[in-house]
Amino acid sequence: MRWPFFVLFFLILSCNKNNENCLFRPKPIVSINNKDISDTISLVFIGDVMGHRPVLNSFYNKEQKTYNFDYLFEEISPLIKKSDYAIANLELTLAGRPFTGYPRFSAPIELAKSCKNAGIQILTTANNHSCDRGKKGILKTINKLDKIGVRHFGTYLDKEARKKSNLVILKKKTIKIGLLNYTYGTNGLPIPEGVCVNLIDTTQMKLDIEKSKTKGLDKLVVLLHWGNEYQLKPSKKQRDLGDFLYKHGVDVIIGSHPHVIQPMEFKKNKDGLEKLTVFSLGNFISNQRKPNTDGGALVKLRFVKKNNLTKLLPPGYFLTWVNKFVEKGRNKYQIIPCLSQKPNTSIKKLNYFISSTRKRLAKNNIEVNEILD
Numbered sequence: 001m002r003w004p005f006f007v008l009f010f011l012i013l014s015c016n017k018n019n020e021n022c023l024f025r026p027k028p029i030v031s032i033n034n035k036d037i038s039d040t041i042s043l044v045f046i047g048d049v050m051g052h053r054p055v056l057n058s059f060y061n062k063e064q065k066t067y068n069f070d071y072l073f074e075e076i077s078p079l080i081k082k083s084d085y086a087i088a089n090l091e092l093t094l095a096g097r098p099f100t101g102y103p104r105f106s107a108p109i110e111l112a113k114s115c116k117n118a119g120i121q122i123l124t125t126a127n128n129h130s131c132d133r134g135k136k137g138i139l140k141t142i143n144k145l146d147k148i149g150v151r152h153f154g155t156y157l158d159k160e161a162r163k164k165s166n167l168v169i170l171k172k173k174t175i176k177i178g179l180l181n182y183t184y185g186t187n188g189l190p191i192p193e194g195v196c197v198n199l200i201d202t203t204q205m206k207l208d209i210e211k212s213k214t215k216g217l218d219k220l221v222v223l224l225h226w227g228n229e230y231q232l233k234p235s236k237k238q239r240d241l242g243d244f245l246y247k248h249g250v251d252v253i254i255g256s257h258p259h260v261i262q263p264m265e266f267k268k269n270k271d272g273l274e275k276l277t278v279f280s281l282g283n284f285i286s287n288q289r290k291p292n293t294d295g296g297a298l299v300k301l302r303f304v305k306k307n308n309l310t311k312l313l314p315p316g317y318f319l320t321w322v323n324k325f326v327e328k329g330r331n332k333y334q335i336i337p338c339l340s341q342k343p344n345t346s347i348k349k350l351n352y353f354i355s356s357t358r359k360r361l362a363k364n365n366i367e368v369n370e371i372l373d
């Protein structure tokens with residue numbers, strides 16, 4: 001019996017050294033696409049939708065003078081549509097022309113329309129770019145999203161609207177999942193008078209959480225725009241805020257903003273309740289090409305209700321990558337699932353993203369594995 005034990009030990013050792021060749025690959029989650037089981041709800045969380053100028057330009061049709069971003073989502077939308085609900089962070093305003101990229105974003109409404117066509121029904125709007133175009137930018141973003149039928153939360157026309165729509169409730173059969181959204185700040189731009197942008201403010205958050213508990217929710221998810229840009233690990237500030245929210249009854253924290261993927265931790269608290277923190281999902285759409293910024297994670301959650309008890313099943317993630325290439329002298333962009341490599345792909349860059357991210361997450365994640373089917 002001693003020999004096989006030794007072999008196993010050796011395999012584990014070699015695995016830690018070189019994870020991409022690891023024999024113990026992340027476990028695939030079975031039957032993730034089965035969304036029709038009664039009392040099951042599936043959610044997919046998507047990172048930052050950025051509107052850098054080169055990305056906007058590449059989807060402009062000069063002859064027709066129109067924008068259409070559907071091609072950007074073509075490869076990824078089947079995966080998004082496998083969940084009951086898809087939620088992404090809209091890190092730009094829909095403030096109209098002139099369309100601008102960094103540092104003050106305003107993108108054409110067609111970008112949000114294509115998000116919707118791709119299956120993203122809900123967008124968060126509280127982030128450091130909420131105030132990029134002042135009061136008009138906030139109002140126009142909200143009104144345009146309403147017009148095209150995309151649910152949104154995080155910024156509000158006024159206090160009354162905040163009261164009504166601060167908590168988003170996602171329902172399926174008997175399950176009700178609540179969502180709240182906050183940002184650490186607005187890049188030093190003042191929040192215009194009259195409108196509301198949800199800032200990370202523990203007093204207000206505590207009130208919102210308490211109010212949400214009166215709505216008969218099964219679970220509460222808080223989406224936070226937080227953390228330090230380009231840092232691969234969460235800060236102490238993120239961890240402290242996470243502890244605060246869990247102490248007050250939050251079940252899941254989904255983070256965005258650092259432009260890179262940060263670890264995901266699925267743990268049970270002392271009462272045996274499942275708690276999930278995804279510190280940062282990374283970039284979903286962007287023109288950033290530095291290592292670790294050219295892709296992101298989609299995190300898939302499934303909640304199951306049995307005998308009036310709702311549980312979060314072990315969550316998993318998909319890796320996505322922004323495929324940027326030149327065709328007929330023009331830049332083209334497409335978000336691709338990392339498991340299916342496409343033509344025109346810079347294989348070297350994609351492989352670096354996949355192998356470095358897998359290595360890092362295999363080391364730092366707690367009970368959150370890549371979904372491989």
Ligand SMILES: [Zn+2]
Pocket residue numbers: 091127128129225256257258
């Ligand atoms: Zn941000």
